[in-house]
Each structure stands twice: as structure tokens, then as C-alpha cells.
Amino acid sequence: MENTHITNSSTGTSAIELSGIRKTFTLSEDKNAQQVLALDGIDLSINQGEFLTIIGPSGCGKTTLLRIMASLILPDEGRVIVEGEAVSEPDIKRAMVFQTFGLFPWKTVLDNVVFPLIVRKYPAQQTREIAIQHIKQVGLEKFQNAYPHQLSGGMQQRVGLARALSTGADILLMDEPFGAIDAQTRELMQEELMRICQEEQKTVVFITHDLNEAVMLADRVLLMSRGPGQVREIISVNLPRPRTEYDVRAHQEFVRVRGHLWRELRNDLIEQRTEEMV
Amino acid sequence: MNLLATFKSRRVYLPILSLLVVLGGWELVGRSINPLLFAPPSSIIAMFGELIASGELLAAAKITMQALFLGYILAVIAGIPMGVLMGAWPRFGDILQPYLYAIFSTPRVVVVPLIIVWFGIGFEARLFLVFFWTAIAISVNTAQGVRNARPDLLEVARSFKVGRYQMARHVLIPGAVPFVISGLRIGAERAIVGVIIGEMFLQIVGLGGIITTASSQLLPAKMLCAVAVIAVLGTIIVTTLDMLEARFQVWRNDSN
Amino acid sequence: MKTLSRLETRRDQLIGVALFLSVWEVAAQLFDKPLLLPPVSAILTALWDLIISGELITALGESIFLLIVGLLVAIVIGFVFGTIIARSKTAYWMLNPYFSALFVTPTIALVPLVLVWFGFGFTGRVLVVVLAAVVPILFSVASGLRDAPGDLIDVARSFGVKGEIPLLFTVRLRAALPVLMAGLRLAAGRAVVGMAVAETYLRLGGIGGLIKSYGAVFRTDYVFASILPLSLLGILLVSGIGRIERRLKWS
Numbered sequence: 001m002e003n004t005h006i007t008n009s010s011t012g013t014s015a016i017e018l019s020g021i022r023k024t025f026t027l028s029e030d031k032n033a034q035q036v037l038a039l040d041g042i043d044l045s046i047n048q049g050e051f052l053t054i055i056g057p058s059g060c061g062k063t064t065l066l067r068i069m070a071s072l073i074l075p076d077e078g079r080v081i082v083e084g085e086a087v088s089e090p091d092i093k094r095a096m097v098f099q100t101f102g103l104f105p106w107k108t109v110l111d112n113v114v115f116p117l118i119v120r121k122y123p124a125q126q127t128r129e130i131a132i133q134h135i136k137q138v139g140l141e142k143f144q145n146a147y148p149h150q151l152s153g154g155m156q157q158r159v160g161l162a163r164a165l166s167t168g169a170d171i172l173l174m175d176e177p178f179g180a181i182d183a184q185t186r187e188l189m190q191e192e193l194m195r196i197c198q199e200e201q202k203t204v205v206f207i208t209h210d211l212n213e214a215v216m217l218a219d220r221v222l223l224m225s226r227g228p229g230q231v232r233e234i235i236s237v238n239l240p241r242p243r244t245e246y247d248v249r250a251h252q253e254f255v256r257v258r259g260h261l262w263r264e265l266r267n268d269l270i271e272q273r274t275e276e277m278v
Numbered sequence: 279m280n281l282l283a284t285f286k287s288r289r290v291y292l293p294i295l296s297l298l299v300v301l302g303g304w305e306l307v308g309r310s311i312n313p314l315l316f317a318p319p320s321s322i323i324a325m326f327g328e329l330i331a332s333g334e335l336l337a338a339a340k341i342t343m344q345a346l347f348l349g350y351i352l353a354v355i356a357g358i359p360m361g362v363l364m365g366a367w368p369r370f371g372d373i374l375q376p377y378l379y380a381i382f383s384t385p386r387v388v389v390v391p392l393i394i395v396w397f398g399i400g401f402e403a404r405l406f407l408v409f410f411w412t413a414i415a416i417s418v419n420t421a422q423g424v425r426n427a428r429p430d431l432l433e434v435a436r437s438f439k440v441g442r443y444q445m446a447r448h449v450l451i452p453g454a455v456p457f458v459i460s461g462l463r464i465g466a467e468r469a470i471v472g473v474i475i476g477e478m479f480l481q482i483v484g485l486g487g488i489i490t491t492a493s494s495q496l497l498p499a500k501m502l503c504a505v506a507v508i509a510v511l512g513t514i515i516v517t518t519l520d521m522l523e524a525r526f527q528v529w530r531n532d533s534n
Numbered sequence: 535m536k537t538l539s540r541l542e543t544r545r546d547q548l549i550g551v552a553l554f555l556s557v558w559e560v561a562a563q564l565f566d567k568p569l570l571l572p573p574v575s576a577i578l579t580a581l582w583d584l585i586i587s588g589e590l591i592t593a594l595g596e597s598i599f600l601l602i603v604g605l606l607v608a609i610v611i612g613f614v615f616g617t618i619i620a621r622s623k624t625a626y627w628m629l630n631p632y633f634s635a636l637f638v639t640p641t642i643a644l645v646p647l648v649l650v651w652f653g654f655g656f657t658g659r660v661l662v663v664v665l666a667a668v669v670p671i672l673f674s675v676a677s678g679l680r681d682a683p684g685d686l687i688d689v690a691r692s693f694g695v696k697g698e699i700p701l702l703f704t705v706r707l708r709a710a711l712p713v714l715m716a717g718l719r720l721a722a723g724r725a726v727v728g729m730a731v732a733e734t735y736l737r738l739g740g741i742g743g744l745i746k747s748y749g750a751v752f753r754t755d756y757v758f759a760s761i762l763p764l765s766l767l768g769i770l771l772v773s774g775i776g777r778i779e780r781r782l783k784w785s
């Protein structure tokens with residue numbers, strides 16, 4: 001039980017493999033517009049069943065990287081390989097959880113969770129059962145028929161999570177999913193997420209701007225550096241699972257990794273500021 | 279259903295009190311100065327009874343509503359598909375928008391001379407006054423709704439790989455409904471004004487016609503009867519659309 | 535998925551207008567019924583004629599004067615009653631029904647009454663503009679002041695702003711400004727309609743009178759030529775206020 005993440009990491013093909021990913025954005029619509037280099041040659045291999053967190057200063061390209069992994073946008077250069085196959089469109093193997101929840105305000109909780117299934121034309125009875133099962137899994141069975149605006153932020157994101165789980169995708173792509181949720185609820189949801197992902201052997205890519213969260217959840221933490229977006233470092237977190245906020249915080253490994261990441265982040269911010277001044 | 283408690287609520291007794299004061303004052307002042315010209319409430323009520331008894335008011339209201347509803351329904355039938363086209367095909371919408379905006383901003387009373395030379399002064403002319411401006415209101419709002427789909431929800435839908443039809447069915451159309459309904463509402467206000475303009479300036483019939491005739495007969499009490507019916511009609515139509523709006527938007531506002 | 539730039543949109547619109555006007559011109563020439571459809575060239579000639587004869591300028595001046603006076607009166611009345619119903623629930627329940635009724639009644643239906651009660655002089659005409667424009671201003675004042683930002687008022691008070699009047703000017707009005715401008719924009723659109731109604735129904739005068747008198751002699755080209763500046767006036771007024779409104783918004 002102790003070292004599940006290590007066994008997971010050593011099995012077969014990678015869940016996601018990125019090679020030489022570059023992406024530039026054009027800022028305005030004019031011909032002589034400014035170009036922004038958002039990602040500059042990212043190589044990365046994510047193991048099956050791995051929990052990878054991504055952290056970095058804001059604007060360093062985290063969201064862009066995740067959207068490329070989801071095939072919501074295509075890279076200018078480089079390849080995205082999911083479970084051994086090159087991909088260029090969203091598919092059933094990957095499901096996304098959004099920072100602003102992305103719930104349809106005109107659909108009830110149940111209809112929101114059912115949505116990806118009816119899009120895939122599952123039989124109606126089956127979709128309902130699957131959806132209800134995942135709504136239960138995130139503890140919202142009493143709120144099936146509520147509309148999103150009647151729920152708190154934490155509950156809304158549980159719906160977002162249930163929706164992603166209901167697709168049966170092996171890979172969850174999460175962009176600061178708990179960023180807009182209060183601290184206590186967030187700790188609870190972190191634990192639930194870890195439990196669910198471990199039970200169901202999910203591969204998770206999880207963006208956060210919270211150092212504690214990054215270390216607490218991760219098998220590996222990917223630190224991105226700012227301008228233009230590159231991988232600065234990938235660091236393994238050798239903490240036993242299951243983890244709870246309470247035991248982990250005092251653990252020596254947690255303190256070591258967190259301290260290391262903080263120094264690196266800080267250096268990056270300082271470098272950037274001196275560059276701006278020059 | 280405690281009647282006494284209802285009357286203790288000030289949202290009930292204050293308007294009634296104020297109405298009594300205003301109507302009473304009007305009655306006294308109107309009577310003492312010039313009862314014919316200042317039409318005190320008692321004379322309006324008497325006039326109302328007369329107009330109902332003779333059937334004149336009901337016949338006029340029927341004529342008004344015929345043009346109003348036919349024009350409005352035609353505007354809905356034409357306006358919504360037009361708006362969807364303009365929204366789904368932004369280039370077309372952008373090119374059309376300036377004309378619609380210009381026509382919409384032009385007071386209709388000054389367009390009356392043009393309508394007379396184009397459509398005459400009969401039913402078609404009145405229908406056009408209702409139809410055209412209402413259709414513009416509905417189509418412009420619908421187009422806005424289709425174009426203003428929330429980008430984050432479009433992305434959610436794309437991440438689940440939805441097709442064109444499902445995108446329209448689950449994301450674009452439900453998102454546009456509030457805009458369409460607000461178009462229906464603005465359109466209804468426009469339609470009511472349009473039908474009255476037509477009846478006062480083109481073909482002197484209906485409720486607007488009563489106002490014009492009464493004005494030349496110097497009978498303010500008769501005018502006020504027609505105005506009151508128009509106001510009540512307008513309130514009923516707008517309130518109905520408000521209720522429709524509320525029903526389609528359970529997901530928007532708390533229903534308390 | 536490609537969105538067109540502003541520039542491209544403008545270009546398309548210009549091409550659209552050019553095409554539209556050319557088709558109109560050619561169609562009108564072929565159709566040859568200037569009463570129904572005067573060619574664009576005839577409308578432009580009429581416009582030019584109206585400009586150099588000074589007729590248009592005089593009429594516009596008269597209209598704009600009426601519009602400004604009417605709007606100012608509406609603003610004053612709207613502020614007074616808007617403040618009253620915002621600050622007192624009793625006043626709100628006693629007065630609101632009349633304002634709501636006025637709002638749903640087409641102004642045009644009230645004009646004959648104004649004629650009977652106030653005559654067709656300047657007072658009557660101003661009153662029509664006020665009836666058209668006052669309610670949106672009044673409602674926006676009321677809602678702007680009612681939804682005053684409690685936290686900002688606390689900030690101002692903690693830094694020493696004392697008394698209702700200073701608070702009104704430092705925080706309440708500033709916070710309500712976007713709402714007030716939205717009300718003013720709506721009111722301006724309705725005021726232009728009220729102005730046209732007053733000028734065509736009460737006494738022929740200004741731009742509305744110009745249009746009606748050319749309509750009466752079936753000079754469709756002149757009717758078009760005088761509607762054009764009126765529409766332009768309305769559009770400029772409303773979009774000008776809209777522009778200020780957008781600059782005042784902070785969120």
C-alpha cells in the first residue's frame with residue numbers, strides 16, 4: 001500500500017507523452033501584431049496512474065499546456081501522444097475539470113453530469129445510472145435536481161468532478177479546480193480526490209498555484225518557469241498514501257520538497273523582476 | 279387568506295390610500311374648475327359605463343388586438359430565424375446591423391408619411407407598423423444571444439467532443455433563450471406603440487382611433503378611458519412575458 | 535472559428551452600404567416612381583437644398599432646444615422623485631404605481647390629453663418630452679441610490695466623511711453613475727421620440743414638423759432627406775451617452 005505510486009509509475013506505456021511542444025499566441029488581430037511565446041519546447045512523459053501537479057508563476061503557460069493535453073488547442077510544433085496514440089481532437093480517454101466549474105446554468109446537477117454521456121449517445125437508462133452513481137461518489141445525491149446557482153462553489157466543483165468521472169476517462173485534466181473554493185472545503189476535496197483517483201487508478205494532471213496543494217497531492221510536481229514557458233524542474237514526492245493534510249504537513253519529505261520548490265519559484269520571480277528592470 | 283392582515287401590509291394599503299387621495303383631489307379640483315375639460319374620475323367612470331354599454335370600447339379593443347397580435351406573431355415568426363442567421367453568421371449580422379439600428383432609432387411618427395405612400399392607410403399599413411419594428415427588436419436580440427455564448431461553456435462542450443447539432447441544442451440555444459425572451463419583451467412594447475400610432479395617424483379605428491376622435495370632440499373623459507384600456511392591455515402583455523421569462527429562467531434567479 | 539477583426543467588419547459594412555445605395559439608386563431609376571421610391575441622388579439633392587436654404591439648420595436648432603429643455607426638466611424631476619422613492623419605502627409604495635403606469639402607456643396616447651390640458655405651446659411640447667423621458671431616469675436614480683455600496687460607505691466614513699450630503703457626493707452618486715447613465719441613455723432615446731411626437735402632433739415645428747409638412751405634399755425625397763438627420767441625432771445622442779457609460783464602468 002505504501003508505495004503505490006512507484007508501482008504505478010513503472011507500468012507499460014505512458015498515459016500522456018509530450019514531445020517538443022511549442023505554442024505562440026498572436027495578441028491582437030492586426031497584421032503586425034505582437035506574438036507571445038507561451039510554451040517553448042516542452043517534453044514530458046506522464047505515467048499511467050500518476051498524479052502530476054503543475055505549479056508555476058501565473059502566465060507561465062500552465063493552462064495552455066493543459067489545453068494542449070486535452071486537444072482543445074493544437075500546438076504549433078510537437079506531438080501529443082495519449083496511451084500510445086497521437087491525438088489531435090478531444091476524446092473519451094481524457095476529461096477536463098475547469099477552474100470556473102463550467103457548469104451549464106440551465107441544466108440541473110443530474111443533467112450536467114449526464115451531458116457527456118448523452119453526447120456520446122449512451123442508452124438513456126444507462127446514462128442516468130452512471131450519472132447518479134458518480135453524483136453519489138462526490139456526495140451530492142440530495143442535490144440531483146438543483147441548479148448550479150443553488151450550490152456553493154465547493155458543491156459546484158463536485159459536480160464538475162462527477163461529470164468528468166462519469167465519462168469513464170482514465171485521464172483527468174484539472175485546471176486549478178479548487179482555486180475558487182474556500183480553504184476548509186478545499187482540504188476536504190483534496191482528500192476525496194486522492195481517494196477516488198487511487199480507487200479508480202486515474203491518471204491526473206492537476207494545475208495549482210498553491211504550493212501546499214501541489215506537494216500534498218502529487219507523485220511528481222512539475223515546476224514551470226516563466227517567459228517563455230519551459231519545464232524548470234520535475235521533482236518526485238516520496239510520501240506514503242493514503243495521505244491526509246494533517247499527517248503530511250509535518251512529514252520531513254513534505255517540508256523538504258515544499259522548501260525546495262519555494263526557493264526555485266522565488267528565484268524565478270526575482271530573475272524575472274531584474275530582467276524587467278534591465 | 280387573512281383579509282385584515284393583507285390590508286395591514288403597507289404594499290397594499292399605501293397604494294390604495296394614495297390612489298384615493300389622488301382621485302379624490304382630482305374629483306374636487308376637476309369638478310370645481312371645469313368638469314368637462316378636467317374630466318373628474320366620476321365622469322370617467324360614467325363614460326366608461328357608456329362605452330361598454332354601447333359596445334364601442336369592446337369593438338375598438340378587438341380591432342386593436344387583431345392588428346397587434348397578427349403583427350406580433352408575424353414578427354416572431356420572421357424575427358427569430360432571422361436573428362439565428364445573423365448570430366450564426368456574424369458577417370451577415372454585422373453588415374445588416376447598421377440598417378436595423380438606424381430604422382430602430384427612428385421615431386415611428388415621422389415614418390408615417392412614408393408608410394402612407396407605400397402601404398396606404400388601411401390594415402396592411404397598420405400591420406406593417408407593428409410587424410417591422412417588433413421583428414427588428416426580436417432578431418437583433420436573438421442574434422446577440424447566439425453570438426454571446428459563454429466561451430467557457432463552449433470549451434466545456436468541445437472538451438466532451440460534441441457535434442454541431444448538440445452544440446446548438448445543449449449550449450447555444452439554451453444560452454440564447456434569455457436574450458430571445460428579452461427581445462420578445464422589447465418587441466411587445468414596440469408593437470403596442472406601433473398599433474396605437476397606426477390607429478391615431480393612419481386609419482382612425484380601434485383604441486387609438488377613440489383617442490383621436492375624442493380629442494377632436496374635446497372629450498378628455500373618453501380619451502382617458504381608451505388610454506386606461508391601452509395601459510391595462512400593455513401591462514397584461516408585458517407581465518405575461520415577464521412570467522414567461524421567469525419560467526424559462528429557473529436556473530437564473532432564486533425563485534423566492 | 536476565425537473571428538473577423540474590427541477593421542474587416544468596418545470594411546464589410548462600408549462595402550455593404552455602397553452596394554445597398556447603388557442598388558437603391560439603380561432600382562429607383564428603373565422603377566421611376568419617385569413618390570414611392572426616390573433615387574438616392576434625389577434624396578441627396580433634397581438634403582443639400584434643405585441645408586443651403588437654412589431650413590434644416592433652423593428646424594434642427596428648434597428640435598435640439600426642445601430636446602435639451604425637455605431632458606433637463608426630466609432629469610430634475612427624475613432626481614427629485616427618484617431620491618424620494620429610494621429613501622422612503624412609504625413614498626415608494628405611494629408613488630410607484632403612477633410611474634409604472636406612465637412607463638407602460640405609449641406617450642403618443644397621452645399627447646391629445648396634453649393638447650387639451652396644456653395647449654400646443656412650448657409648455658405642452660416640453661411636457662410631452664418629459665412624459666416620454668422621465669420614468670427611466672427616475673427608476674435609475676432610485677435603483678442606483680438604493681443599491682448603495684455599504685462597504686464603500688463604511689470606508690468613506692472611517693476616513694472621516696461625515697453627514698448624508700457629503701456621502702451622497704463622495705460615494706453614493708459616484709457608485710450609482712453607471713446606472714444613472716444607463717437610465718439617461720434609455721431616456722434620451724425616448725426623448726427623441728417624444729420630441730418628434732410633439733412636433734408632429736401638437737404644433738408643426740422643428741424637424742418633425744418639416745417631415746410632416748413634406749409628407750403632406752407627397753415629396754418623398756424631402757421626407758427621406760429630413761428623416762435622415764433626425765435618425766442621426768438620435769443615434770449620436772444615444773451612442774454618445776453609451777460611450778460615457780462604458781468609460782464610467784469599473785467592472
Ligand SMILES: Nc1ncnc2c1ncn2[C@@H]1O[C@H](COP(=O)(O)OP(=O)(O)O)[C@@H](O)[C@H]1O
Binds near residue numbers: 037038057058064065
Ligand atoms: N487565447 C490566447 N490568446 C492570446 N494569448 C494567450 C491565450 N491564451 C494564453 N495566452 C497567453 O499565453 C501565456 C500563458 O497563458 P496561460 O497558459 O493562461 O498561463 P497560466 O495558466 O500559467 O497562468 C500568457 O502570456 C497569456 O497571456
Ligand SMILES: [Mg+2]
Binds near residue numbers: 062063
Ligand atoms: Mg491558468
